Amino acid sequence: MKWPSVIMISALVAVAALQGCRQKSSATDFKPPDKAYGSEPDWNNSQQIISLNYQQTQGQRIFYSNCVWCHASATPAGPSNMSNLKPQPPLANDGATLNSLSNDYLQNIITLGGSAMSKSAMMPPWGRTLKQDEIRAVIAFVRAIAQPPYQQPARTSSQYSEK
Amino acid sequence: MSASLQSTLKGFCNNRVWRSIFRRAPARTNRTRSIAIFGNLFLHALPVKVREKSLRVRATYYLGSFSFFLFVVLTLTGIMLMFYYHPAAPKAYNDMKDLRFVVSEGIFLRNLHRLAAQAMVLAVFWHMFHVFYRGGYKPPHEFNWVIGVVLLLLTLFLSYTGYLLPWDQLAFWAITVGTNIISYIPILGKPTRFLLLGGHEIGENALLRFFVLHCVILPLAMIVLIALHFWRIQKDGGLTIRESDERK
Amino acid sequence: MAAEDMGKISDRVRLVFTISSVIFLIVLAVAPLRNLFSEWKYYKREYFRMADGRPDTKKLLADFHPGIDQIWQPNLNVTDRCVTCHQGINQPSLTDATIPQPFRAHPIIPHRATEWGCTVCHRGQGFATEVKEAHQTTLAWEQPILPVRYIQGTCGVCHRTDIPEAPRLARGRAVIEDLSCIGCHKLQGIERPLMLGPDLTNIKNKTSREWIFKWLKDPRTLTDGNGNISVNGYENEDEPRMPRFRLNDTERAALSAFLIDRKSNLIEPYKFDSRVTAAWEKKPDLVDQGETRFRQMFCSTCHSLAVVRGGETQLIGGDIGPELTKVGSKVKPDWLVSWLQNPQAYLPQGLMPRYGWSDEDLYKVNHYVMDRLTDPDLLKDVRIPEQAQANDIQSGNRLFQQKGCGSCHVIAGMKAQKDFGPDLSAEGAKSVSELDFGAAKMPRNLIPYLESKIADPVSVNPNARMPQYHFKEGDLGSVVTAALSMRGTQTTPGIHALVIADARPEYQAAGDFGKAYERYKCYVCHRFNGYGGTLAPDLSYEGSRARQPWITEFLKNPQTLRPTLTFRMPQFNVTDEEARVLANYLALVMQTNRVDLTAHHPEFTSDQASAGKQLYEVTYQCQSCHTIGSAGGYVGPNLINAGNWLNTAWIQEWLTDPQALVPDTIEPHRAFTAEEKSALTAYLVTLKQSGTVKASVPSGGSR
Known part of the structure; x- marks a missing residue:
């Protein structure tokens, strides 16, 4: 009765050895949790929902308290101020106008106001009311909802951003 | 074991340190085997002989x-x-x-x-x-x-x-x-x-x-x-x- | 065995021994090999490789070492080894979305990840150094990583007061308060208000049994002939404040019989002034005039009406009081008159202010409501099953307690009902063994349980007494977020020490001011030193802001300050004396030390005023947000009467730093020089609208 015990022992050994081969499979099975921290319906097509990450959601919040009154055609209070202003400010999701402006430019115009950037003085400076991080968050939100969509500009050096 | 190997081993064991640790020579007769078992701390509880x-x-x-x-x-x-x-x-x-x-x-x-x-x-x-x-x-x-x-x-x-x-x-x-x-x-x-x-x-x-x-x-x-x-x-x-x- | 055979080992035994030794050594090697090729070591190597290919390698690898990294905070019971794989957490150059996980940096948040650990906010198994064990529910660990959509729930564990960075949490808490969950459940951080559902002691005087029967079927407003529903309560959309209970017709008949049968104080029909009756009885435009008056008094600030706009039915108006589209078919006319004259006589805890009605106004508005805000088909289809009266009342009494009506509605003489539903003040901390999944098929976890239970209680427990709610898009997630933030008393002393308690300021007004304040329920809309509603401006600094004559005038005749608002201050018809008392109190008491009203200002010159006008219109273009008269922007208040309205010192201080006076204002904080400030103030002070400082009490006789 040798062979049955030999077979059994080798089977046990094989099973034990194969346990070691299972490590990385659990990593590939893993599905990351739901990414959307917040969401915003597309202004041009309310059926489409744009997912927002943490920074963009903070930007959404600040936008809807400070900026929506002039930079949107409808506001939570009802009518928008946009039509009262000459020149009319761009809609926040106006990709055609805003996509070509760099993040730095937007940061400056929001911080310093329109007159400091040779634009209309109707745009107030927010640099002392909002923190720089908050302004960055608003810009991130504006990029997220832009139609046509915003593309991050290509970099000349390595594909990873530089600090 | 060859004779040269045996004599080498004997020489190796033929010193004070070895003899103070291992007090008896390897047991070759039934009598020395019994003594080896009886006199060992770890083994003296066990039987010297067992049935096949x-x-x-x-x-x-x-x-x-x-x-x-x-x-x-x-x-x-x-x-x-x-x-x-x-x-x-x-x-x-x-x-x-x-x-x-x-x-x-x-x-x-x-x-x-x-x-x-x-x-x-x-x-x-x-x-x-x-x-x-x-x-x-x-x-x-x-x-x-x-x-x-x-x-x-x-x-x-x-x-x-x-x-x-x-x-x-x-x-x-x-x-x-x-x-x-x-x-x-x-x-x-x-x-x-x-x-x-x-x-x-x-x-x-x-x-x-x-x-x-x-x-x-x-x-x-x-x-x-x-x-x-x-x-x-x-x-x-x-x-x-x-x-x-x-x-x- | 012969003596000479001793010590010989047969070949077969040697073979067996050799083979088994080799197999043993191979098996023994499994454990060290698994250790060598563990997951976390793989990720460490990957990070090293990734960092090597980047321009800022030195910075990325400054803290790199080949062992396990952990964040250890014993007072928070945190031992988080997440940073072993997530090595780029604190590296600002790795924030880009193209960086592969797990190396991406954490978004910038108000708390430093290395100080707090990861599991304090994200939950999951911090001890683990394997992917599945760290993130998911496994045999030895029940709590998976919190989905990102619920992460704000853990903000709420410490921040018991709402913070702007966690809007979903605030929304969830608001929804829970609106839907009166506190009626049946104990909740953390939510106090039971004085009145949840209206007192039903005298409901017999107010409405009919048929109406109650229909209401119990569907406590929205009442459907019209086409089956269209115009909605009631809960922010002008679908969910009524009273939930839809699972009742059948017999039970409804019993309950309505029970409620109608109560002994109640009879209402004396009010005798209008005979001159008013004589003048208005026969007028053809009585109801139209009533509607005008209704509109002028801005009842719509608190009550909404369903109107058809652009082809769809919308609720226009506020949600502080019930919607009134068909109230004329609901209430009895005598009741309505007595209610309007003194709401607190019927509902002692009610929030409706006691207006100063003139007989004429009361007559007109009463007729308007009873004639126009009606629906003759409202109760047409109500069929109450016939049954013995006595039985109905008794079973209605029983049902009232059994279905939990007593949790929200008070009836004089009945014992108050407590703890109808389970205590939820530690719901977010419950472990799986404390949850009753019943036969429901769902992952055995807190979050699926909460989602299913709140969305559809019967799916989890077929005998559930909890009513079925229909949430707006996203509100179910918000409610789950708020529920996750309720973790009861913290067992970890470290976290317990960090909890920022809910600061609910108390404010008690006393004396003559207190009488007027209580009568007109100012606190429902306005804030006073932190206490009150947010629908209207915070009056904590009103004395510093506005001039007393202006306040007095405003109270008697609330004007438009902001051009686009739907909700306006109603016209309460305050007496002169009451207006004087209120304005006096506001002007003297509700001040801030930042504005010194007694400081002497030099007279402004006309040069300064014209310089100010130049700054206003050309340099800073304030008209982009403010109107003067009819020209300008809709964002800020109308400044046409700024000279009569605002104190000079206030204007100066406001221009210096608006957020210091009103923290959430969006007036931008500019860096004005002292001259600019003086010039602008000089200009604004010249803006006076003539003829506004007069008492204008609308037509109407005695009060």
Whole structure:
């Protein structure tokens, strides 16, 4: 009765050895949790929902308290101020106008106001009311909802951003 | 062995250090063999001669030896686990997590201990059934059977006390159920529960008591009784059976 | 065995021994090999490789070492080894979305990850160094990583007051308060208000049994002939404040019989002034005039009406009081008159202010409501099953307690019902063993349980007494978020010490001011030193802001300050004396030390005023947000009467730093020089609208 015990022992050994081969499979099975921290319906097509990450959601919040009154055609209070202003400010999701402006430019115009950037003085400076991080968050939100969509500009050096 | 090898070895062993450690020369005659066994601390409890029949696998399936082997494994892995384990209420659970994730070979160590414990329970039961099957309880071996039963209970109790030590939900509720059952024993039930838990609830006291039971009291009892168990076998004539019962 | 055979080992035994030794060694190698090729080591190597290829390698690898990293905070019970794999958490150059996980940096948040650990916010198993064990529910660990959509729940564990960075949490808490969950459940951080559902002691005087029967079927407003529903309460959309209970017709008949049968104080029909009756009884435009008056008094600030706009039915108006589209078919006319004259006589805890009605106004508005805000088909389909009266009342009494009506509605003489539903103040901390999944098929986890139970209680427990709610898009997630933030008393002393308690300021107004304040329920809309509603401006600094004559005038005749608002201050018809008392109190007490009203200002010159006008219109273009008269922007208040309205010192201080006075204002904080400030103030002070400082009490006779 040798062979049955030999077979059994080798089977046990094989099973034990194969346990070691299972490590990385659990990593590939893993599905990351739901990414959307917040969401915003597309202004041009309310059926489409744009997912927002943490920074963009903070930007959404600040936008809807400070900026929506002039930079949107409808506001939570009802009518928008946009039509009262000459020149009319761009809609926040106006990709055609805003996509070509760099993040730095937007940061400056929001911080310093329109007159400091040779634009209309109707745009107030927010640099002392909002923190720089908050302004960055608003810009991130504006990029997220832009139609046509915003593309991050290509970099000349390595594909990873530089600090 | 060749002559040159033999003389080299003899020369190697022919110094003061060697002779102070290994006092006798290798035993070659039956008389010196007996002296070697009798005079050795670790071996003098064992018989010098055994019957050839008792060495066959089918005589005992080596179950008793296997149980003892597992006990040794448990002791050694248990001691190694004790280096990482604090028997304190929240720390115990954290230590188990550390063993699982941080300690090199921590999983292996813990699983060895756990598997050996489960295998030992199986082995001692199997050993008991086999001894019964082979009639090893018959006179003059009756008291040894009793010792064996006590060893079985000790094994189970060791398993039970060890169950609480990871301090997780499984442990907590298992011990809750068990000690509540104990409390239903008439007269002695409630005091026994109180003694075991060190109080009315399962908390830090219970953990500490179970730890001491598991690591000190029960293993010592076990060691003494195992020694007695082996001693009894040897003194009652070894792993042999009477001529009248022998199977051909 | 012969003596000379001793020591010889047969070949077969040697073979067995050799093979088993080799197998043993191979098996023994499994454990060290698994250790060598563990997951976390793989990720460490990957990070090293990634960092090598980047321009800022040195910075990325400054803290790199080949062992396990952990964040250890014993007072928070945190031992988080997440940073072993997530090595780029604190590296600002790795924030880009193209960086592969797990190396991406954490978004910038108000708390430093290395100080707090990860599991404090994200839950999951911090001890683990394996992917599955750290993130998911496994045999040995029940709590998976919190999905990102619920992460704001853990903000709420410490921040018991709402913070702007966690809007979903605030929304969830608001929804829970609106839907009156506190009626049946104990909740953390939510106090039971004085009145949940209206007192039903005298409901017999107010409405009919048929109406109650229909209401119990569907406590929205009442459907019209086409089955269209115009909604009630809960922010002008679908969910009414009273939930829809699972009742059958017999039970409804019993309950309505029970409620109608109560002994109640009879209402004396009010005798209008005979001159008013004579003048208005026969007028053809009585109801139209009533509607005008209704509109002028801005009842719509608190009550909404369903109107058809652009082809769809919308609720226009506020949600502080019930919607009134068909109230004329609901209430009895005598009741309505007595209610309007003194709401607190019927509902002692009610929030409706006691207007100063003139007989004429009361007559007109009463007729308007009873004639126009009606629906003759409202109760047409109500069929109450016929049954023995006595049985109905008794079973109605029983049902009232059994279904939990007593949790929200009080009836004089009945014992108050407590703890109808389980205590949820530690719901977010419950472990799986404490949840009753019943036979429901879902992952055995807290979050699926909460989602299923709140969305559809019957799916989890077929005998559930909890009513079925229909949530707006996203509100179910918000409610789950708020529920997750309720973890009861913290067992970890570290976290317990960090909890920012909910600061609910108390404000008690006393004396003559207190009488007027209570009568007109100012606190429902306005805040006073932190206490009150947010619908209207915070009056804590009103004395510093506005001039007393202006306040007096405003109270008697609330004007438009902001051009686009739907909700306006109603016209309460305050008496002159009451207006004087209120304005006096506001002007003297509700001040801030930042504005020194007694400081002497030099007279402004006309040069300064014209310089100010230049700054206003050309340099800073304030008209982009403010109107003067009819020209300008809609964002800020109308400044046409700024000279009569605002104190000079306030204007100066406001221009210096608006957020210091009103923290959430969006007036931008500019860096004006002292001259610019003086010039602008000089200009604004010249803006006075003539003829506004007069008492204008609308037509109407005695009060």
